[in-house]
Amino acid sequence: MDARVFVYVAHEDGKADDSALELVTAARSMFPGSSPVALVAGSGIDAVCQETAASYGEVWKFDQAALAYPNAELLRPLLVKVLPTGAMLLLPHNTFGLDLGPGLSVKRGVTYVPDVVGVDGLEGTTLKIVRQEFAGQVSAHVHCAVAKGAVITVRSGAFRPAEGGPAAGQIVDRSADATGLSARRTFVELIQAEAGDIDITREDVLVSVGRGIGEKENIALVEDLAEAMGATVSCSRPIVDAKWLDRPRQVGTSGKTVKPKVYLALGISGSFQHLGGIKGNPFLLAINKNPKAPIFQAATVGVVADLMELLPVLTEKIRKSR
Amino acid sequence: MEILVCVKRVPDAAENEISVGAEGADIRRDDLVYSVNEWDNYAVEEAVQIVEREGGNVTIVSMGDGDAEEVVRREMAMGATQGLLLTDAAFDGSDGLGIATILAAAARKRQYDLILTGALADDGAGQVGGMLAALLDWPYASVVNKIETKDGKSLRIGREIEGGTQEISDIETPCVLSIQTGINEPRYVGIRGIRKVASIEIPVLDAGALGIDAATVGATAANVRRIDYFVPQLGASAEMIEGSTEEVAGKLVDLLKAKGGIR
Ligand SMILES: Cc1cc2nc3c(=O)[nH]c(=O)nc-3n(C[C@H](O)[C@H](O)[C@H](O)COP(=O)(O)OP(=O)(O)OC[C@H]3O[C@@H](n4cnc5c(N)ncnc54)[C@H](O)[C@@H]3O)c2cc1C
Numbered sequence: 338m339d340a341r342v343f344v345y346v347a348h349e350d351g352k353a354d355d356s357a358l359e360l361v362t363a364a365r366s367m368f369p370g371s372s373p374v375a376l377v378a379g380s381g382i383d384a385v386c387q388e389t390a391a392s393y394g395e396v397w398k399f400d401q402a403a404l405a406y407p408n409a410e411l412l413r414p415l416l417v418k419v420l421p422t423g424a425m426l427l428l429p430h431n432t433f434g435l436d437l438g439p440g441l442s443v444k445r446g447v448t449y450v451p452d453v454v455g456v457d458g459l460e461g462t463t464l465k466i467v468r469q470e471f472a473g474q475v476s477a478h479v480h481c482a483v484a485k486g487a488v489i490t491v492r493s494g495a496f497r498p499a500e501g502g503p504a505a506g507q508i509v510d511r512s513a514d515a516t517g518l519s520a521r522r523t524f525v526e527l528i529q530a531e532a533g534d535i536d537i538t539r540e541d542v543l544v545s546v547g548r549g550i551g552e553k554e555n556i557a558l559v560e561d562l563a564e565a566m567g568a569t570v571s572c573s574r575p576i577v578d579a580k581w582l583d584r585p586r587q588v589g590t591s592g593k594t595v596k597p598k599v600y601l602a603l604g605i606s607g608s609f610q611h612l613g614g615i616k617g618n619p620f621l622l623a624i625n626k627n628p629k630a631p632i633f634q635a636a637t638v639g640v641v642a643d644l645m646e647l648l649p650v651l652t653e654k655i656r657k658s659r
Numbered sequence: 660m661e662i663l664v665c666v667k668r669v670p671d672a673a674e675n676e677i678s679v680g681a682e683g684a685d686i687r688r689d690d691l692v693y694s695v696n697e698w699d700n701y702a703v704e705e706a707v708q709i710v711e712r713e714g715g716n717v718t719i720v721s722m723g724d725g726d727a728e729e730v731v732r733r734e735m736a737m738g739a740t741q742g743l744l745l746t747d748a749a750f751d752g753s754d755g756l757g758i759a760t761i762l763a764a765a766a767r768k769r770q771y772d773l774i775l776t777g778a779l780a781d782d783g784a785g786q787v788g789g790m791l792a793a794l795l796d797w798p799y800a801s802v803v804n805k806i807e808t809k810d811g812k813s814l815r816i817g818r819e820i821e822g823g824t825q826e827i828s829d830i831e832t833p834c835v836l837s838i839q840t841g842i843n844e845p846r847y848v849g850i851r852g853i854r855k856v857a858s859i860e861i862p863v864l865d866a867g868a869l870g871i872d873a874a875t876v877g878a879t880a881a882n883v884r885r886i887d888y889f890v891p892q893l894g895a896s897a898e899m900i901e902g903s904t905e906e907v908a909g910k911l912v913d914l915l916k917a918k919g920g921i922r
Contacts, residue, residue: 408828409799410798410799410800431821432801432802432818432819432820432821433820435778435785435789435801435802435837436789436799436800436801436802436818438786438789439755439759439785439786439787439788439789439790439793440789440790440792440793440799441793442756442790442793443756443759443789443790443793443794444793448882448883449755449756449786449790449883450883451755451783451784451785451786452783452784452785467891468782468783468784469783470781470782470783470888471670471672471677471686471781472672472781472783474672474676474677475677475678475679475686475888475889475890476888476889476890476891477885477886477887477888477889478885478886478887478889479883479884479885479886480883480884480886481882481883481884482882482883483882520798521797521798521830521831521834522798522799522800522828522829522830522831522834523828523829523830524826524827524828525815525827525828525829526827527824527825527826527827528817528824528825528827529824530822530823530824530825541919542919542920542922548673549673565921566915566920566921566922567921567922568920568922574840574841575840577841578840578841579844580844584823587823590821590822591819591820591821591822591823592822592823593822593823594822598918598919598920599915599918599919599920601920606672606673620918620920621897622911622914622915622920623897627676628676629676629677629678629890633896633897633899634896634897635897636896636897637897637898638897638898638899638900638914639896639897639898639899639900640899640900640901640907640911641899641901642904642907646904647904647907647908650904650905650908651908651911651912653908654908654909654911654912655912655915655921658912658916658921659921
C-alpha cells in the first residue's frame with residue numbers, strides 16, 4: 338500500500354526529541370519505501386524545523402502562539418484536520434503519545450497501534466508488529482488492519498535512530514491551518530519535581546530496590562547492603578508510590594535518569610519505564626526470584642534468589658571482606 | 660459529583676510468573692493470581708475521596724465475564740455505591756476500540772460528571788480512556804496525578820510527565836481522566852468491607868441492554884488482533900550465577916569488588 342506516512346516530532350527548548358530520529362527508522366521498517374513527513378507544531382519553531390529537515394524529506398511547520406505548549410487537546414483537532422485520508426501517523430509512546438494518540442485514532446476513524454517494539458512487515462493492508470504485555474514478561478505478534486490509516490505509538494529505544502544525513506528537506510509552512518484552535522483543557526504551568534537532599538544522578542554505585550522487597554520494614558536490608566558497599570539507595574516507582582522511599586530516589590522515565598558504573602536491581606522486574614532511566618551501560622546486577630523477569634535481559638549478571646535470604650548474607654560477607 | 664470508574668481484572672504481574680501456553684494461543688492461566696489492575700485501584704480511591712469531599716456517587720464498571728464481579732465488589736468496598744458488569748459473549752476478542760465502545764455505551768446510560776480509568780493495564784496499551792473520551796466527545800487527560808475540584812464546571816488537574824514534572828491544566832467537566840499510580844494511598848479493603856457491599860446487586864448488562872450493535876465490537880470488528888504470545892529469544896542476556904546462598908554471595912562480593920561496586 339502506498340499510504341502517506343507522518344511522524345509527529347516532539348521538541349523542547351528548541352531541540353527535537355530523540356524520538357524524531359528513531360521514528361524515521363520505525364516508519365521505514367513499517368512502511369518500506371515510504372518517505373515520512375515530519376510534523377512540527379509550536380511557537381517560534383524555525384530551529385526545530387531546520388534540525389528536522391536534516392533527516393526528513395519534508396517538514397510541515399505549524400507555528401502559532403497558541404501552540405507554545407504541546408497540549409494534546411489542541412493538537413488533536415489540528416491533526417484531524419491536516420492529516421490526509423488514509424495517512425499513517427507515528428508518535429512516541431510516552432506521556433504525550435498516551436495523551437494524544439488513542440483519541441486521535443477515534444476522531445480520525447483509523448486503527449490505533451500502541452507501544453510497538455518490533456515490526457514483522459506489511460502484508461497488503463495488514464501491519465504486523467510486535468508488542469509486549471504483562472510488564473514485558475511476554476511478547477505478542479499483533480496484526481493490525483490499517484487500510485483506513487493508523488495512529489501508531491512507538492516505544493523509545495526500540496528502533497535505532499536514523500543517521501541524520503543532510504536530507505535538506507523542504508519546510509512547508511502550514512501555520513495558517515493552525516488558527517482558531519480551541520480546547521476544553523487549558524495548560525496552566527509546569528511544576529518541576531522537587532530536588533531533595535540526595536542526587537542519585539551523580540552516584541557511581543546505586544543499590545536499587547523494587548516491589549520485590551515486599552514490605553516497608555525490609556527496606557532496611559537494602560540500606561544495610563548499600564551502607565556496607567559505600568553506595569546509595571535508589572528505587573523503582575512502586576516504592577515511591579507506597580511512600581517507602583522519597584521521590585528523588587526513583588529511577589525511570591518519570592523519575593531520575595542515572596549514569597552509574599554499578600547498578601544493583603533488587604526485586605525489580607525491568608519495565609521499560611524503569612530501564613529508560615538507566616544510561617551509560619553500567620555493570621548491572623539483577624537479583625530476582627523470577628527467572629523469567631525481563632530485568633535478566635538487560636542485566637550483566639543475574640541471580641535467581643529470594644532477596645530475604647540473599648541480602649543479609651551478602652551484606653555480612655561484604656562487611657567481613659573489608 | 661457522579662463518577663464512573665472503569666476497572667479491569669488482570670493477572671497480578673508482580674505475583675505471577677507469566678508463561679506462554681500451548682502454541683502461544685494464550686498465557687498459562689491455571690495457577691495465576693488475579694487482582695484489580697494496579698492503576699485502577701488508585702482511580703477508585705481518587706473517586707471515593709472526591710465524593711467524600713464533595714458528595715455524589717461512585718459507580719464501578721467492568722467489562723468481563725462473571726469472574727470480574729469479585730473485582731467490582733472489592734473496589735465497591737472502597738466506598739462506591741454501585742457496580743456494573745458488562746458481559747456478553749459478543750464482547751470476546753474486542754480490541755481497545757471495542758472495549759471503549761462498550762464502556763461508552765454504559766457511560767451514556769446515566770449522567771456522569773467524571774469518568775476515571777487507570778493509565779495502563781496488563782497489555783500496556785494505555786488506550787481505553789482516551790478512546791472513551793473521544794467517543795463521548797469529552798475532553799481527556801492521561802497520567803493524572805492530582806485532581807482538585809474548582810467550580811462546578813472544571814477541574815484543576817496535574818499530569819505526571821517525563822522526569823516526574825507535573826503539568827498543571829484546567830479541564831472542563833464532564834471529562835475522562837486516566838489515573839497514574841501514586842496519586843493517593845489506596846485504602847485497605849478487608850473482609851468486613853467486602854461483606855458490607857455483598858448484598859448490593861450488581862446489574863449485568865449485555866450488548867442488547869447497552870444498545871450496542873454486536874457487529875461493532877468483539878473479534879470480528881477488531882482491527883487489532885493478537886495472533887500469539889511468545890517469549891523473545893534475546894541474544895545477550897545476563898550471565899547467571901548459581902550455587903548455595905553462601906557461594907552466590909561470595910561470588911558477588913568478588914564481582915562487585917572487581918567492578919568498583921564496593922568502595
Ligand atoms: C507513564 C509511566 C511512567 C512510569 N515511570 C516509571 C519510573 O520512572 N520508574 C519505574 O520504576 N517505574 C515506572 N513506571 C511503572 C512501571 O511500568 C512498572 O510498574 C514498575 O517499574 C514496576 O516496578 P518494580 O519492578 O519494582 O515492580 P514489579 O514489576 O512488581 O516487580 C517486582 C519484581 O520483584 C520480584 N520479586 C518479588 N518478590 C521477590 C523476592 N522475595 N526476592 C526477589 N525478587 C522478588 C518479582 O519477581 C518481580 O520481578 C511508570 C509507568 C507509567 C505508566
